[in-house]
Amino acid sequence: MKYVIIEDNQNTVTVIENIILENFSEMNFKGNTSSVKNSIQLIKSTNPDVIFLDVNLEDGEGFDVLRAFPTPHFKIIFITSYSKYAIEAFKFSALDFVLKPFTPYEIINAIHKVIKENSNTNYLEKISTLYHNHISNNKKIILSNLQNIHVVAIDDIIYAESDNSYTTVHTKNGEKIVVSKSLKSFEEKLSPYLFFRIHQKFLINLKHIQRYHKKNDEIILLNNITLSVSKGKKESFLHILKNL
Secondary structure (H helix, E strand, O other), X not given: OEEEEXXXXXXXXXXXXXXXXXXXXXXXXXXXXXXXXXXXXXXXXXXXXXXXXXXXXXXXXXXXXXXXXXXXXXXXXXXXXXXXXXXXXXXXXXXXXXXXXXXXXXXXXXXXXXXXXXXXXXXXXXXXXXXXXXXXXXXXXXXEOOOOEEEEEHHHEEEEEEEOOEEEEEEOOOOEEEXXXXXXXXXXXXXXXXXXXXXXXXXXXXXXXXXXXXXXXXXXXXXXXXXXXOHHHHHHHHHHHHOO
């Protein structure tokens, strides 16, 4: 298995090389570079299986490199310094990334994950979603289950419903997508995008509110969907509603 490292910090390059030498004898190092232009040339000349790609390069971004390979045959392990927006983009696209400073375990774990990624079609969907979220304000999220990988615009989600350790995502077109993740995990990802948890069972998209029924403490959403607002959430919900 061939790999290259695209990274503008030589110390980071050396650390990754040493971790791989000690743990993956089947992986062969084919070079490193730190610029967008040289990265594209290096990938074309070495045809690597895995790329360690820094999000921030000396003359641009790692995404500029990906633009030259719209259907990449290689797997990518992204490396980034802390950035709230970059991390959100990775989480929405269901792609793993390594955050600097990293431990040997994190690099080893990332390599194991890309080796196990056996569906190239699914991987391309994730890469495409990551790139979209990087350049667009209309974010998309990857929803995966045993049958399919769904790419859904966040604005198309009406609400998400909890069922123990599963969550059903309800979309504008009437689709119901069941994923094996908790509602809390969706709340953490989507709260910055005008989503609010009105009940232990329900996380709603505030953009799709039609009206609020005061007497019954019910919210009516797009497509005439009616959901209950819990007593514990009522006060904070009404406060948010007044400020929309």
